[in-house]
Each structure stands twice: as C-alpha cells, then as structure tokens.
Amino acid sequence: MRFGIHTMDDFSLKGKTVLVRVDMNQPVDHETGTLKNTNRIAACVPTILELMEKGAKIVLMAHQGSDIEYHNFYTTEPHAKVLSEMLDCPIGFVDDVCGPAARQAIRSLEDGQVLLLDNVRFVSEEQTLFEKALKLDHDAQAKTLLVRKLAPLADVFVCDAFAAAHRDQPSICAFPKVLPSAMGRLFEKEYCILSELLEEPEQPCVFVLGGAKVQDAFLMLKTVLKKGAVHKVLTGGLVANILLWAAGAEIGQKSRAFISDNGYAGLVETGKELLAKFADKIMLPQDVAAKEGETRAEYSIGEIPSDCGILDIGSVTSQKYKNEIENAATVFVNGPMGVFEDAQMCLGTESIWKALADTKAFTVVGGGDSVTAASRFGVKEQIGYICTGGGAMIRFLTGEELPAVAALREAAQKNP
Ligand code: ADP
Ligand code: MG
Numbered sequence: 001m002r003f004g005i006h007t008m009d010d011f012s013l014k015g016k017t018v019l020v021r022v023d024m025n026q027p028v029d030h031e032t033g034t035l036k037n038t039n040r041i042a043a044c045v046p047t048i049l050e051l052m053e054k055g056a057k058i059v060l061m062a063h064q065g066s067d068i069e070y071h072n073f074y075t076t077e078p079h080a081k082v083l084s085e086m087l088d089c090p091i092g093f094v095d096d097v098c099g100p101a102a103r104q105a106i107r108s109l110e111d112g113q114v115l116l117l118d119n120v121r122f123v124s125e126e127q128t129l130f131e132k133a134l135k136l137d138h139d140a141q142a143k144t145l146l147v148r149k150l151a152p153l154a155d156v157f158v159c160d161a162f163a164a165a166h167r168d169q170p171s172i173c174a175f176p177k178v179l180p181s182a183m184g185r186l187f188e189k190e191y192c193i194l195s196e197l198l199e200e201p202e203q204p205c206v207f208v209l210g211g212a213k214v215q216d217a218f219l220m221l222k223t224v225l226k227k228g229a230v231h232k233v234l235t236g237g238l239v240a241n242i243l244l245w246a247a248g249a250e251i252g253q254k255s256r257a258f259i260s261d262n263g264y265a266g267l268v269e270t271g272k273e274l275l276a277k278f279a280d281k282i283m284l285p286q287d288v289a290a291k292e293g294e295t296r297a298e299y300s301i302g303e304i305p306s307d308c309g310i311l312d313i314g315s316v317t318s319q320k321y322k323n324e325i326e327n328a329a330t331v332f333v334n335g336p337m338g339v340f341e342d343a344q345m346c347l348g349t350e351s352i353w354k355a356l357a358d359t360k361a362f363t364v365v366g367g368g369d370s371v372t373a374a375s376r377f378g379v380k381e382q383i384g385y386i387c388t389g390g391g392a393m394i395r396f397l398t399g400e401e402l403p404a405v406a407a408l409r410e411a412a413q414k415n416p
Contacts, residue, residue, distance in 0.1 A: 001416075003191060005408040006182040008047070008158065014055040015111055016155040020047065020184065021171050023161035023388065024062040024079045027368075034078055039371065040163065041082050043388045047160045047184035048114060049087065057109035059154065060116040061097075061171050063126065063164070073122070080116045091116055097123050098149035106153050120146065120171045131169050138407055141174035151178045160184025162191065163389040165396070165404035172404045176411035183408055186388065191405070193385055194396050197364060198224070202329040205230050206361075208321070208352060210237030211335020211369060212262075216394040218242075218270050223399040225278045231328070233282050234321045236313045236337030236348060238264070240285050244310075246271030247284060249301050252308025254290075283321070287314025289338065289345060296344040312338025313348035322355040331356060333365045334394060340373050350377050357382035366393040 001010060022044045027036040035041075044060075051058045064074045080093035092115040096102040105115055120126045125144040141147065147170050151157075157175035159165075160183070164172055175181060183191070197205075207230050209217055217239050224230045235243055241255050246268045259265055275282060287300045289312035298314040299305070313321070318337075325331055333356065337348035350373075356363045357379035365374055366387030374380040387393050396402055401409075 001412060002188060003195070003405075003409075004412055005405070006180070006412050007188055008050060008182050008184065010182060011156050011180060013051060013156065016056050017059065017106065017109065017153060018051055018056040018156045018158055019059050019061065019150060019154040019175060019179070020051070020158045021061045021161045021164075021175070022047075022184075023163040024076065024083075025065050025163070026079075028064070028066070028074055028078075035082060037372070037375075038082050038086075039386070040388050041079060042086060043186050044083075044160060045086055047158065047186055048083070050185065051158070052087075052089075052112045052114065055111040056156075057106075057111060058114040059106050059109070059150075060114065061120050061150075062116065062161075063121045063171075064119050065121075074119060076116055076119050083114075083116065087114075089114075094118065098146050103149065103153060106150075126169050126171055128167075131167065135168070138173045138177050138410075141168075141170040142177040144170045144174065146170050147174045147178065151175060154179055157181040158184045159404055159408060160186045161404070162187045163392050165389070165402040166392040168403040173407040176407040180415055181408055181411040187404075190387055190389060190393075191396075193364060194387070194393060197330070197332055198227070198397055198399065199229070201229055201332075202362065203231060204328050205330040205332070206324050206328040207233045208325070208331060208333040208337075209233055209235055209239050209335055210337045210349075211367065212238045213335065213367075213391065213394065214238050214242060214264050214267055216391065216398065217335065218267055218274070219398040220394050221274060221282075222270075224397060225274070225281055227399075230281060232324050233278075234324060234352075235282065235284055236321075236352070237335050239335065240288075240313065241310050242267050243271045243275065243282065243284055244301065246275055250304050250306065251310055252290070252304050253306060254309025258309065283324070285313045285317040286320065287316045288312065289314050289348065291344065294344075296347070311342065312345040315347070315351075318348050318351040321352055325352070325355040325359050325361065328359065328361040331359065331361045331363045333363065334367045334370055334390070336369055336373050340369075340376070346376075349373050353377045353379050366390060
C-alpha cells in the first residue's frame with residue numbers, strides 16, 4: 001500500500017487473470033499505419049514484465065486516439081507488434097473489446113501470456129464525448145457493457161494508465177468498484193515523482209511553463225504558487241502571452257485575437273490576480289519573436305508592433321531563463337516556449353531545452369509536445385524524468401484528486 005492505494009505487491013498474482021489498463025496512446029502515421037513514437041509503450045513494459053514473471057494471465061486494455069480530438073477510432077493492433085518486439089515474445093491481439101471473441105481469447109490465456117484487446121474507445125461508453133455529456137459516477141460506470149462483460153473474467157484490476165488518470169471513464173474508474181485493484185509500477189512511479197514535486201521539491205525549484213493548454217496551466221500555477229514551493233516560474237508560449245496582456249503590455253492584435261478566438265480571454269483576469277500576488281515569482285518574457293514576412297523578428301516588450309502575433313520568446317529572455325535553470329535544484333517543464341514546430345520559431349524552446357540538458361538540477365518534463373521537442377533537440381536522454389502524462393500531470397499538480405486515484409483509493413479502503 002502506498003498513498004492509500006494498493007500496489008502490485010499486495011496481491012498474489014500467480015495464475016490469476018489480471019486486467020491491466022495501460023495508456024499506449026501514440027501519434028499514428030495514417031499513411032503507413034505505424035506509430036510515430038513508442039515512448040508510452042516502452043513505459044508500460046516494467047509492469048507487464050513483472051506480471052509475466054509472476055505467472056499472471058495478462059489482459060491489456062488501451063485506447064488510441066486519432067489526430068483530431070474526440071475521434072478515437074484507431075486500432076491498437078500496431079501496439080501489440082511494438083510491444084512484442086520490446087518484450088521479445090509474442091503478444092496476443094484480438095480485434096474485439098469485450099464481445100465473444102475477446103472473452104474467448106481471455107479464457108484461453110495461459111500463465112504468463114499477454115493479450116491486448118482492441119481500442120477500448122470503440123465502445124461508446126468509453127468515449128470522451130460520453131464522459132463529458134453524461135458524467136456518470138463510478139457506480140453507474142460499473143454497469144456499462146465493458147465492465148459487465150470483462151470483470152467476471154478477471155481476478156484483479158491493475159491501473160497503470162497514469163497519463164489517462166484524469167479521465168473519468170469505466171475502463172479506469174469502474175473496475176476498482178468491482179475487482180480488487182492496484183496501481184501498476186508506472187502509475188506508482190509517476191505519482192511518487194509528481195507528489196514530491198508538489199510537496200517538497202529540492203530548492204531552488206523552477207517551473208518552466210509554456211505551450212497552449214492554458215486553462216489547466218493557470219490552475220496549476222495558482223496551486224504551486226500558493227503552496228510556496230516554487231522559487232521562480234519561467235513563462236513562455238500562450239501562457240506568457242496571456243500574462244503579458246494581463247500586465248498591460250501591448251502584445252499585438254494577432255496575439256490578442258488568438259487568445260480570444262480560443263476562448264481564453266477570461267484568463268487575462270486570472271493572470272492579473274496571479275501577478276498581483278506573486279509578481280516576484282513569475283518571470284515574463286522581456287523580449288519576444290514574431291514573423292515579419294518569412295523571417296524572424298525580435299522585439300522588446302514595449303516595442304511590439306500593434307499587429308504582432310507573438311510566436312516565441314526572444315534571445316534576451318532565453319538567456320535570463322537559462323541562468324535560472326542553471327542555478328536551480330529542481331526544474332519542472334510543461335509546454336514549449338513557442339511554436340517550436342516552425343524552424344524560425346523554435347529558437348526559444350531549443351535554447352531552454354538545451355539548458356535542461358546542461359543543468360545539474362533534477363529535471364522533469366511532461367506533455368506530448370514538450371517530450372517531442374526534447375527528442376527533436378537531442379536532449380531526451382539528459383532529462384531526469386520524462387512523464388508520460390500531459391493533461392493528467394498538470395491536473396495532478398493543481399492539487400485536485402484525479403478520478404483514477406479516487407477510484408483506486410476507495411477500492412483500497414473497502415478492501416484493505
Ligand atoms: P504539451 O503537449 O507539452 O503539454 P501543449 O500541448 O500545451 O504542450 O502546447 C504545445 C503547443 O503550443 C505547440 O503545438 C506549440 O506550437 C503551441 N504554442 C507554443 N507557443 C505558442 C504561441 N505563442 N502561440 C500559439 N501556440 C503556441
Ligand atoms: Mg500538446
């Protein structure tokens with residue numbers, strides 16, 4: 001038991017059918033039907049390997065999204081192939097989620113064998129639209145098809161999908177209602193690292209916050225600043241644009257339109273409140289970059305043209321941020337400093353990410369795009385810990401209990 005949740009040490013697993021929820025959601029190359037990245041699959045390996053060694057019959061449930069949010073229709077078949085290469089043994093796959101074919105495949109498993117079911121979001125009750133529209137509680141989720149069909153075949157449920165822990169869906173939150181349940185090793189590790197970051201990071205602790213998921217980013221900022229455990233927050237991306245606007249700086253018509261069109265104008269007020277309370281902690285860019293025709297132009301704050309669209313932090317800011325990172329003991333990073341996908345607008349992110357590689361501080365990077373940037377700039381191996389979660393990680397750091405954690409904790413209380 002750890003954090004009030006059972007671990008895989010708490011159950012005898014030999015010969016048991018163990019239903020494991022993993023998060024292997026990766027970007028897909030639709031032309032070739034292959035996965036563009038496999039880091040999340042690799043992160044699932046320790047739990048699966050341990051279950052194999054313990055002689056469990058292992059049933060993996062996973063989802064795979066598409067490029068467009070809420071269109072989740074892509075098979076997990078390529079994942080089985082990748083996983084079997086990583087584990088160097090055959091991994092069963094069935095193109096069914098909880099129908100007769102899936103159930104038959106589960107019943108035929110032998111000790112130590114692994115079966116991956118097809119995309120759980122092929123079942124309507126697992127879809128994000130269903131989650132958001134109906135908001136079923138966990139008891140109601142336990143009556144959905146997936147749970148009614150699969151739970152009777154399993155002895156234990158293991159949740160290893162930390163990256164999906166902020167989702168309130170049956171495959172994550174309902175099995176703990178009806179089965180003895182534990183968190184997997186990856187879940188345990190991510191929980192542990194992030195709760196240390198939230199509670200007692202080694203000081204000075206610096207947060208690097210950029211990217212475009214501003215709603216959760218602002219909530220998280222509020223929590224960590226209130227807790228007082230953060231020395232400095234270095235801002236970039238859309239987060240910085242909103243804070244600059246809140247600080248009364250001219251950020252240009254295109255920047256303002258981008259913020260308003262995405263429904264984030266309300267956050268300018270939140271930004272003002274944060275700046276009023278924590279001005280000494282929050283660092284804003286002193287200069288920024290935008291496109292002038294096809295080339296990169298940098299402007300100091302105060303000299304930004306009125307039609308500007310800010311797409312990166314400037315070089316003076318990069319240098320300042322690098323000094324903070326160099327002198328920190330802990331650095332947490334989520335969200336790139338600019339539109340790093342663009343060859344001209346990647347400079348800010350590139351120089352900060354290189355500083356992460358060079359610092360002696362313990363560095364934690366999370367978020368799909370942030371990790372992609374670490375690969376692109378060749379610093380991934382030098383990062384202290386790469387978190388598989390993006391949304392889940394930020395939500396965790398807002399201090400709010402994640403649905404998966406609530407479900408696992410309740411299961412442990414019921415069944416100590
Ligand atoms: P992560 O995936 O690491 O959690 P996000 O998804 O929150 O990060 O943000 C990444 C996206 O933010 C990238 O696609 C990047 O192009 C975009 N972005 C960064 N800076 C800006 C900016 N100034 N304006 C608009 N988009 C930005
Ligand atoms: Mg992203």
